[in-house]
Amino acid sequence: MSGHNRWSKIKRQKAAMGATKGKLYSKVIKEITVSARLGGGDPAGNARLRVALAAAREANIPKDTVERAIKKGTGELEGESYxxxxxxxxxxxxxxxxxxxxxxxxxxxxxxxxxxxxxxxxxxxxxGAVAWMFQKKGSITVKPGPTEDQVMERAIDAGAEDVINHGDDGFEVRTAPADLHTVATRLEPGLSLGEQKYTYLPQNxxxxxxxxxxxxxxxxxxxxxxxxxxxxxxxxxxxxxxxxxxxx
CATH class of the missing domain: 3.30.70.980 (YebC, transcriptional regulation domain)
Structure with a gap:
């Protein structure tokens, strides 16, 4: 597991224990609001909002809180402009x-x-100083349970680019950014998915x-x-x- 991925795991563990849950909620809600402002409040036509809503489900954010964030983004409710x-x-x-x-x-x-x-x-x-050192990708966490061969087979069929085995922490399926939602939808039957997000991966x-x-x-x-x-x-x-x- 790379250094940054290891740090991300430690951060998630702290959030699960409640140490940073409030900040996690705030960041996800802010992302939902901005996603809805930029692409509309219907997730069917807004890929960024779909990713933000998946993060909200993973963080167990209440549905009414999510709906308010969407309405603030679309202008139905008053809210901050980010x-x-x-x-x-x-x-x-x-x-x-x-x-x-x-x-x-x-x-x-x-x-x-x-x-x-x-x-x-x-x-x-x-x-532009360092952005060229990173590649934008879609990232889908598959929770522990299936074998690497099982995840790999499903990921290939779903159109993914790569599968990373994180041992006891499960697997990470990587996709082209535009394919994140499609691949996740195809993986979901039969696999337990966790975090779905856009990420930047270093080339070295x-x-x-x-x-x-x-x-x-x-x-x-x-x-x-x-x-x-x-x-x-x-x-x-x-x-x-x-x-x-x-x-x-």
Whole structure:
């Protein structure tokens, strides 16, 4: 399991224990609102909204809360107006990073993100500085139970690009971004699916150790704690034992 995927797993475990559930709810609801504003409130014709609704189901967000978020996006209810902005930069040890934000105040968010990078040994870069190092993909979690051969066969038939075996954590099925919903729909009969999302995968990784590893995880946590930050992608590799110890 790559360093960033391992960090994502630890983050999900904390959310499941309630440590970060409130922030997770807020990020998912904000994404639903923006998705509905940009593509309409009908998920049948709005792929981004379908992904956001899948995240809401996985997080057990109440249906009425989700419906209010959609109506705020479509203008049926009054709500905040958010804009999308992505920051690119480098973490400790030259780690490439993408930070996706939804904000109602671009100046505040830029200052906050720059401050967090600086505090933990990173720095922001210009637009295009690191984006070329990542590829956008669809990602579908298959919960433990089936064998790798079973998941692989179903994924190939469904039109997926790849299957990653995460051992006790199940499998990850990767797709072209436009195929995410179609593949998930074809996988669902007979397989228990978890998170469905768009993600950015690094084309190469950077190994960080010692103080840089500690700062890298602190930087990831600090960005994730920011209410305006939706997703953080990075190409670091940290030994699992080190990551577990630093994350306690």
């Amino acid at each position: 804009e999308e902005v992505t920051y690119e930069g480098y973490g400790p040890g030259g780690v490439a990073m993408l930070v996706e934000c939804l904000t109602d105040n671009r100046n505040r968010t830029a200052a906050d993100v720059r401050s967090v990078f600086g505090k933990w040994g990173g720095n922001l870069g210009a637009e 990784t950077v190994r960080v150790e010692g103080e840089n590893a500690q700062k890298m995880l602190k930087l990831m946590d600090a960005l994730d704690d920011n209410d305006d930050v939706q997703n953080v992608y990075a190409n670091f590799e940290i030994d699992e034992s080190v990551m577990e110890a630093l994350s306690r």
